Amino acid sequence: MDRLDRALAIATDRRRVLAGLGFGGLGLGGATLAAPALAEQLARLGFLGARDERPLTTAFPGKGSMILQRATPPLLETPMAVFDRDVFTPNDQFFVRWHYADIPTAIDVEKFRLKIRGAVGRPLSLSLARLLRMPRIELAAVNQCSGNSRGFFAPRVPGAQWGHGAMGNARWMGVRLRDLLDLAGVRAGATAVRFAGLDRPATPGAPDFAKTLAIDHARDGEVMLAFAMNGEQLPLLNGFPIRLVVPGWYSTYWVKMLDDIEVLTGADEQYWMAKAYKIPTAPRANVAPGTKDFPSVPINRMVPRSWVTSLAPGQTIGFTPTIPIGGIAMGGDHGAARVEVSADGGRRWQRAVLGPDRGRYGFRRWDAEVPLRGRGRATLLSRCWNSAGVAQPTVANWNPSGFMRGVIEATDIVIA
C-alpha cells in the first residue's frame, strides 16, 4: 500500500478516517468558534480607507493559524507569509469558504455514495472504495475564490472583504470526471453537467448550492474528482471526502463534499448559475465604477496574477544597494511564463528568475535582486505574463460583485 492509500485508508480502516476528521465536540455552529478566535493576534490585510484588521484563529478542525473572516459559515483566509514558504499551500492553512452553515461535521465513509444521474444510460451510485479503484491522475492547480482580493476594490463593493489569501495551490489527486461520465454513459443531447454537495441551505427554500459545466468542458480529461490534496485526504472543511477540481477556473465551480452529478440536456436555470457569480461580458469583467446594468456571463477562467511574498506591506528593512525579493505567480488558465519586477513603483523593470514549473495551473515561484534608490518608502511591483501572452494590467478592473481582480499589485515597504 503506498503512502497515499495509507493516508486515505478509506477502504481498509474506517475508524482512522473518521478520527481524521477531528471534529470532536467542536461543531461548526455559532459563537463558540468566534469567541476563542478573538485572540491577541491580529492580521492586517492592507486595504486603504477601510477596517483591514482580522483576528487570527486556530479554532477550526484540521486548520492551523488562519485569518478569520467569518465564523458561520466559515470563511478562513490564508496569511500571505504561508505562500512564501512553498508553492504548495499546506492543507492546514488552505483557505476555506462555504455559502451555507449547514455542513456535515462527520462523514461515514462506508455509507457515502456519489450519484451520477440525469441524461445517462446507466445511473450510478458509487462508493468511495469503488472510486479509489479507478485510474488516478494528479495535477497541481490553484483554487482561487472569484472574490479573492475584493477588499482592494476601489470604490469598495459589498461581499466578504478578502485580502489576497482566498486562494491556494495544491497537488490534487483523483479520478477524471470523463472516466466517470463514460462509466455512466452520457446520452445524446447532453449539454451540461451539474454538481452539488452534502451541505444544505441554512434557511428553508434557499437554493441548494450547485454549479454547472458545459459537457465538453466536463469531458476535457482535466476536470477531476479529487479525494486527495498534497498527498493527504482532504480536510473536511475543504470538501472531504471528494471535491470537484476545475483547473484554471475560479473555485466557485470546485464543488466540495460532492455527492451528486446530474447530466443535463438544457441550460442550468437555477440561482447559482443564472443569478449568482455573473461577471460583465466586457474584457477583464471591467465596467465603469457604479455601473449596475450590463450584459453578463457566468464567471469562468482565471487571469494572471503575482505577488511579492518575501516582504510584508509596511515592513521596515535597513538600506543596502540591492535587496533580494521573491514571490509567487500564477498564469490563470495558462502557465506563468514570465515575471518582471520593479522596486521603484514601475519606473524600471527587470526580469525575475522563475522557479521550477510544478504544473501550469499552479503557482510558480519567482526571485530577483532589485536595486534600492535610497531611504524612505519603496513600492515593490511584480508583473506576470502567462504562456498565452496575457499580462497583469497596470489599471485595476472593477465590477459591482468584486470578482476577478487582475492588476499589478503593489507592496509598499520602508527603507530605514
Ligand SMILES: Nc1nc2c(c(=O)[nH]1)N[C@H]1C(S)=C(S)[C@@H](COP(=O)(O)O)O[C@H]1N2
Ligand atoms: N459544496 C460546496 N462547495 C463549494 C462551495 C460551497 O459553498 N459548497 N463554495 C465554493 C466557493 S465560492 C469557493 S471559493 C470554494 C472554496 O474552496 P475551499 O473552501 O476548499 O478553499 O469552494 C467552492 N465549493
Ligand SMILES: [Mo]
Ligand atoms: Mo468563492
